[in-house]
Amino acid sequence: MPANARRTRDPADRFSYLVHHCEGEAAQAIRRCSVMEPEKGYAGALLIVERRFGDLHIIATTSIEELTEGPTLKADDHKALISLADDMMICSATLKQLQYPNDLNSCRNIGAIVARLSTTMQTEWFNLEAKSFKFKHDPTFDKLANFISDKVDAAAAQTVYTVGPSYMRPQSNPVRPQPTHIPLYKAAFLTTQIGNSRSGQVRLPVNCAQCGSSHYLDQCPEFV
Known part of the structure; x- marks a missing residue:
């Protein structure tokens, strides 16, 4: 009543x-x-x-x-x-x-x-x-x-x-991929060398583009 x-x-x-x-x-x-x-x-x-x-x-x-x-x-x-x-x-x-x-x-x-x-x-x-x-x-x-x-x-x-903001289901924030910090020219060298190794071609060691030593770029400690 x-x-x-x-x-x-x-x-x-x-x-x-x-x-x-x-x-x-x-x-x-x-x-x-x-x-x-x-x-x-x-x-x-x-x-x-x-x-x-x-x-x-x-x-x-x-x-x-x-x-x-x-x-x-x-x-x-x-x-x-x-x-x-x-x-x-x-x-x-x-x-x-x-x-x-x-x-x-x-x-x-x-x-x-x-x-x-x-x-x-x-x-x-x-x-x-x-x-x-x-x-x-x-x-x-x-x-x-x-x-x-x-x-x-x-x-x-x-x-x-009335449902207030505190009772609303929180929205999950999508995780964005972290941007790579590898310069483009280094990434190009790395891709080329990895591709050659997978194709089975045997090549003589080349000078590293990073330090000048005789090894591939992906093996360079300074590059990694």
Whole structure:
């Protein structure tokens, strides 16, 4: 189960989210519900806010503004993006409980959150929604939250499975033959003398081209 889904279903997270968006007397009143079981505490806190303060619309508006009025998030800022997706899912659950689901799916609010994403993610979102428009499906707050969460999960998986240079198989370097340092004229003499000896021809010793002594060039200690 994705992290954002777990947090959305966790009453303790919902309760903390509600406390965070209340101030003064309202916050003090609902904090008393923290000693109760998470599910009952969250339900009791909502009831207290509704009975004693009555204006749940302020909580709904404040919750959405914290998501829409933030800085632009970079595509590689995975921590900030997953935090945004989690907060969106908790906000969605809270506003549905407060009976304000229409505030979530307004084009203005969804567009403001999309504007906080990187250009690449915006393009991917618009391409995704272009397909939905063909089937008369409007974008939703929850769908955007899941889109952001999925992009972060995909980036994390890519980081895990990407093979870096240190894991690549080393390429063997071909061994080049060492260049000969024998001058061409010496090599020619040597080839001629070896060829004559193999042909069986008997010749008188000649003067060595290297030292002038009476022996073949390939027998010269100076040449070798």
